[in-house]
Amino acid sequence: MAAVTDLRFQIAPGGALTGRLRVPGDKSISHRSIMLAALAEGETHIGGFLEGADSLATLAAFHRMGVAIDGPDAGRVRVRGVGMRGLSAPDGALDLGNSGTSMRLLAGLLAGQSFPVTLVGDDSLSRRPMRRVTDPLAMMGARIDSSETGTAPLRIEPVPHLSGLDYAMPVASAQVKSSVLLAGLYAAGETCVTEPARTRDHTERMLTAFGYSVRRQGCKVCLTGGGRLSGCRLAIPGDISSAAFFLVGASIAPGSDLLLEAVGINPTRVGVINILRAMGADIELIDRRTAGGEPLADIRVCCARLKGIRIPVDQVPLAIDEFPAIFIAAACAEGETVLTGAEELRVKESDRIQVMADGLNQLGILAEPLPDGIRIVGGQLGSTMTTGDIDAHGDHRIAMSFAMAGLRASGPIKIRDCANVETSFPGFADLAAGCGLGIEEVRA
Structure with missing residues (x-):
């Protein structure tokens, strides 16, 4: 396959996610x-x-x-x-x-x-x-x-x-x-x-x-x-893994009120909703229906005060691809969030435990990698950062997760090596910008 042009995201701090959107197919x-x-x-x-x-x-x-x-x-x-x-x-x-x-x-x-x-x-x-x-x-x-x-x-x-x-x-x-x-x-x-x-x-x-x-x-x-x-x-319903970035973004950004249309809510995939709700997220499933044997619904999410939790082990396989986004929610929550039983995250497109910990530490958040998970103490994103320069290591989910972190950061965030976002979410930056994220693409 042809090489993808180098891509960076530049994220302006603050903002809210509002309106309605439809994420790409699952x-x-x-x-x-x-x-x-x-x-x-x-x-x-x-x-x-x-x-x-x-x-x-x-x-x-x-x-x-x-x-x-x-x-x-x-x-x-x-x-x-x-x-x-x-x-x-x-x-x-x-x-x-x-x-x-x-x-x-x-x-x-x-x-x-x-x-x-x-x-x-x-x-x-x-x-x-x-x-x-x-x-x-x-x-x-x-x-x-x-x-x-x-x-x-x-x-x-x-x-x-x-x-x-x-x-x-x-x-x-x-x-x-x-x-x-x-x-x-x-x-x-x-x-x-x-x-x-x-x-x-x-x-x-x-x-x-x-x-x-x-x-x-x-x-x-x-x-x-x-x-x-x-x-x-x-x-094919909208991809809940793609919706996860917006579920987290709207949950952490004051003033957010976002409707995600026709998202798949297969019970083996809704760990991200279960975990965010356990953290205090305001998430409502509207107009539940079925298409092609798969359940789906419109999802409304509003900003809420999140708290740290110990993530139940039985939710790990139901949210394995959504943890990078969940880690951003944990970084904005009050108290400590602990994940264990997720060693699979170390052999994804990147070592998602280590890469997310490195990025969160760069933004001034205490994130301690564990052999099979992570410990994150919530705080102010960007409070002690020097450059806000994040390396996504070519991992699309890392890049999109840190893009949403900009909604609660105290300064701009630059994310390198984002080209593989196109592998799972073509048009991510345009869609995110359209509902309120201050995101700019820079192509080399």
Whole structure:
């Protein structure tokens, strides 16, 4: 994929978030919509598709494997499915850019294909751990070679057959669960995954929408290989991970009153709402409804006085991608916030525990990294900072989180290495500026 232009954010201090806005479509659901639509029989029409670099990497990969795809055009995509055995070998390695979801899910989906394929990514993705998916896939009979350290590139070779697996995941991960289930579509017999804690269930919901039988009992989900998928119509809700920055921004900025339209509120994804409410946030869900098997609602959030809490461990997998934003809320809350049980944050696009701690310390907030979490003592952002210069380390969620910190900072904030914001939230700066954030993009 082409290199992204260097981008910095300059954030003016103060302001409030008001009005109404709609965040882009859910990235997790956008990935899965293309994958399953490609394997389906007949056409699938998708609305609300996220036109960010990560989702487009998944779309491009299936186009290169012979799937006819029209769009995206204003979030609308038409996919002419080729059936479960209709994919063809690409003319080279599939470059998935910065998308860990693409790589881990495709490892499972492609493990049962009849052709060899190599998955590669950018420098950041090439450092992220892949044994968490390649090990259980190997138990099913897959042949996947990686680097000596278990990272990309992943070289997937065809095998005579895959066997069903009853897999107990050592760590809660929706990507691992989904990878094994997608391989299970091609495996003989039943494939089951048992989670230590409930994770996002978009794969299971979408398989059902495409007519594939999925069985769940408690934290165990099963399917039987050899079935078929049927094309359908899908409406992708707004991404709650993208909404999280605005939920936090409006919660911490005096005078804020913001309405976020048509946001997905899947119960396996609402940890950010649960945690912010426990901190005292004023968040109201309005007009709850369902689209494409996914629950959604309009969300109204107003400024509130937040207090520090010990974040419940059972909320960690429900908010794993939203913690950088939650850490900004903690920095503005009264008292101490403590997170544990979140070691997964250290192997995201960056070490999100250390990078957020470094940035908060730079802004004068006491943030102590823990092996599996962080301790943050709320205070005045920017009270002791010298330059307000934050390094996002190429992590889109770090960049957007510190952008919202400007609403409560005593001075301007400069955020470096923000180009990957386009991977998950194209148009973030314009949307944020439109509702009151003093943000300016500087491109090198």
